[in-house]
Amino acid sequence: MRLISIQNCKPGMRLARNIYNDEGLVLLGEHVELTETMIRRLEQLGIHRIYIEDPRAEDIVIRENISEEMRREALRTIRENFQNYMNEAKQGRMFCNPHLGKDFRRVLDMIIDELKEHKQAMIMLNTIHVSDHYLFQHSLNVCIYAIMLGTALGYTYDQLRVLGLGAMLHDIGKTLVPQEILLKRDKLTKEEMSIIRRHPEDGFRMLKDNPNISLIAAHCALQHHERLDGSGYPRGIKGDEIHEYAKLLGIVDTFDAMTTHRVYKPAALPHEAVEVLYAGAGRLYDAHMIQLFRDRVAIYPPGTTVELNTGEIGIVVDINASLPHRPVVRIITDENGKELKEPYEIDMSKKLNIVIIKVNENF
Template identity: 40%
Template sequence: MKRIALFDAKPNMVVGRDVRSRTGHLLLKKGAILSEKNIGMLARYGVPIIYIEDNLSDSSESLAPVNEVPDVINWETRVRAERVVQNIFRDVKMGNVINLARPKKVVDEIINELLENANIIGKLSDIRILDDYTFAHSVNVCVLAISIGIALNYSRLRLRELGIGALLHDIGKTKVPDRILLKPANLTNEEFEEIKKHPIYGYELLNNHPDLSSNSARICLQHHERINGAGYPYKFKGAEIHEYSKIVSIADVYDALTADRVYKNAVYPYEAIEVIIASSGNHFDSDLVRLFVENISIYPVGSTVLLNTGETAVVTQVHRSFPIRPVVKLLTTADGKPVKDLKELDLMTNTTLFINKVLDFKNTKRQ
């Protein structure tokens, strides 16, 4: 299966994954044959990318599990969450009162789903339902932050505080002019100074809200601070930064690094992990980095990997306690032939097997 931009789609290509509208309605089913007519229909619905079957997936049934890798939260929950962020941002821009009832409800839904799936690390969706970086990024940061909160054995109350602050951590960007926020090129020094004010704007919007904890609002203010004082806007250090903010700062950087933007390409998840580890004890809290690495897979579910035997495999499950030894399903033999028997191997128990490298970036982006 391959991810392509819609403008690269051509008639007779086979759809590799259900295509949905921005509101979650099914537009094309997996297996549908593309035509000029339905490509035009997808364009009218504003679909930016689709998945198509490629030669490798056509030649071997063993790739079927890749197509069915679930998001760590349900599709419907993700649609609602992105829509909630979009609506809150719109209300702020229009000067309306910020109603936190729906954000709180969707955060509770995310918490419930993550608690139910607490033992196996899943995959963050690589489909941006609203085709807007900020909304999808907000949801991913929320999911990542809550996952770390769960690892820290936070109470449900603390998970809610962390989750709502993470979901709205960038709300201050509503006060930054779009010409700066959406600029597809490097910012000038003056523009970057304006961007650096968004944590203050966000804190001012939420700090006195009657339905929000001050600790949640503090996430808006401090998510760009660094424990060595090198962050912004106030260059807070160490204990001056709330633990929630330290968690969200890690999640924010990880998701930003692994996202495709107009001005930069996404990096592999394991490369993003390396960046975060390199900043441990400097920019990020060392204990929280350790928990993050334990709970975010270096080899995400759906990754195609090369084993030390020369065989290729797809990662199907990741152990929370030891993510570098996941469960894999063999795809090809060492000489490149498709594996007919869908054999699953747990690298925790098959101690002579190791992952040499990730092969398929298409299946590892936005994890």
């Protein structure tokens, strides 16, 4: 299978991966032959890239972080709980669920157990969703990334539970933001932005006195937009004033926000997002955590078409666990752009003079 831009998708191509709706149910199944109408509809729904079948890449295997069944259960839990807060907020009331921590902890333990089975690099979240509400999927993605990075940092199971709960609930304050602002397609006004920027304090207020949620998890909600140099919000605190978990969440929250389609901007590719994070290492983000994240995330996920410094074009077929930014690439065209009759593979972890210069979405 190969990952391509929706703009380069042609009628007659076949899906290589399911596309899911907001509830985790299959919207379009793998092997479906795409029509012009389907392609345009996917584009309207905010799908910018899809996996298609390609005989040159038919053996590529995409490994998921968690099972689709687990993903659906987690999204259901997030959606139902967050929706309750949203519904009460519409009525001008503050909703309080004393069982919130218990509801999430059951799902969280299953996620941690599944992720602990993955000993290889952190793989990009490859499942393609059509989502009506970014908040639900984002909360799950940030939780998965946070647990993976926390595991790499050597956190204990109990620490991962607190971190994971803080990650899953880090944006709960956004349930109090009016939907017309949260889902607005146009640029936010200064007043609307100020409302959005209240969500860390609102989240902390919603979580701090909950009997089943630790105060550290509540501080994850409060501090995940704080930055080392004091340029973050809501309090503009610096360095070690920011809890370690919140520093970690600041990285994965930003990464997922950049690599997920939003109503007002398309998703960036993983390597682009990592470059932005790297630019802020030591100033905005903890440099050690950034390095560790880079060493765990597959910035060129399997199925991605890349151009090498040799002029050749290839498809990423596998990730090297120790050097995920130097994958195994199957060369499909030579340096002159001529398609090879017999593609061959280069293990970039062993060919250090060869580098990826760009992702070629137009091939």
